Amino acid sequence: MRRFIVTAVSCLMATATFAEDLDAKTATDLLAQAKQEGKVTVYAFTSRIGRVEKAFEAAYPGIDMVTFDMSSTEQIARIKSEAQAGLPGADVIYISDAPVVLTELLANNLVVSYVPPRVAGTVADQNKSPLLAQRLSTKVLMYNEEAHPDGSPVKNLWDLTKPEWKGRVIMVDPLQRGDYLDLMTEIVLKSDEMAKSYEAAFGKAIALTDGNENAGEQFISDLFANDLVLVGSTDDVNKAIGAKGQEKPPIGFTSYSDRRDNEDEGWALQVANDVTPSNGIVFPAFLALNPKPANPAAARLAVDFLMGDDSETGGEGFKPFYVAGDWATRSDITPHKDAIPLADFKGWQIAPAETAKIRADVADFILALQ
Structure with missing residues (x-):
């Protein structure tokens, strides 16, 4: 029994260390492993994820992005039921409904935080903790x-x-x-x-x-x-x-x-x-990871892509969300010219x-x- 407990604890520590190692890697560093995985599954609360899928697969040939468009309410129910049944679920969760996500999913380790190193310095603390907000909707x-x-x-x-x-x-x-x-x-x-x-x-x-x-x-x-x-x-x-x-x-x-x-x-x-x-x-639109993603490197690569590239508008990964009415959380993305500035918005x-x-x-x- 003692040997079993020690082994289990060692496995958990190894898993945590592995995740920390991946969290610190750049998109370039993640790419080789992501190509070996060959796939990433994304749950998203917006139909715009279909456009992201096409852009991601064009940017990273050989990695299949499989997307499911469902409301945040549907996602929450599905994530809970999959966890209870021991099913793998999605690698990446793109979701709103922050009050439930934080108190029922994050608090119960059904999703975990990941902030790509490339964008960490451009996102305010309140938009990257406890989960990363890609935009405000x-x-x-x-x-x-x-x-x-x-x-x-x-x-x-x-x-x-x-x-x-x-x-x-x-x-x-x-x-x-x-x-x-x-x-x-x-x-x-x-x-x-x-x-x-x-x-x-x-x-x-x-x-x-x-x-x-x-x-x-x-x-x-x-x-x-x-x-x-x-x-x-x-x-x-x-x-x-x-x-x-x-x-x-x-x-x-x-x-x-x-x-x-x-x-x-x-x-x-x-x-x-x-x-x-x-x-x-x-309200925030969150990007989070499955705590045990089937494709951990590809999952992180997808989140990095969804946060936009280093251009003023975020490039192809952020293009579907670069519209009046969505505000990027990254300070280095130029606000849309037709948008009411967030500071002037009455919401x-x-x-x-x-x-x-x-x-x-x-x-x-x-x-x-x-």
Whole structure:
């Protein structure tokens, strides 16, 4: 028994040392082993990973990148079930929904951190610990700029609860997608700001109705009472809001970066930035590793590639994300010329640990409203 324990501990120490050795290697140093592995599997919460796959395989012939596009909520469930069943899963996890990722995946060693040495000095501490954020993304209020050429028809979040927007506010069901639940949770966390905005919208102090403990809950209750439209996907939201030719299009919460598809899809999506107290949330998109990746060198090479090359725009690896509405965490990547500077953006930047504390309670609150 003692020999078995000593052997097991030695194996764990050897594995840790091996990982540390790989973590310190440059992309050039990783390449030979990555080519021997010949493959890397990536779970990603964005369809843009398909473009990364093509670019990666062009940059590194002989290494097959196998990608799976699924929401962060789906990824979290899959990672947990694979770990429980002892299945290998993905080598690289590209995921949002930070409150759950940090408290349920990272805390239970279902994902681990990796920061490529090449970019470590260009990423602020809060964006590389406890996990590496590749970019900052959003769930914010968007409107149809063809129907509203003079700017957003909404200047205060409470306007969404008024009769003129009854049945005309749309979003993905927050009980189905974590990023939207994080949005609702942030509104509750920012109840003091919501109370001040209520007074600005209606000219009187907020009065809470039965069952609502703060201004954030009151807003969510009033929004549901105003016939909030819940759909199954962000694409559904974008089509409903952005389709051209509408006389009275809906308004709703989606990703600022989805404006990139306006030309291809025939949409007229625009972000409502001048909104009190905020237009929504800004959150990190994490890159992490499986703690026991089947292809450890290729996994690190893929993360390095996704962080972008040393050019001003991040090159082919970052190209799908170099759009207005996504902000690179690397300080040496030039901000997109069409983007609202992050410092001027009205979205609340979430604090995942604070969100995690009340997220389940907010979900229960919303379930009762449905």
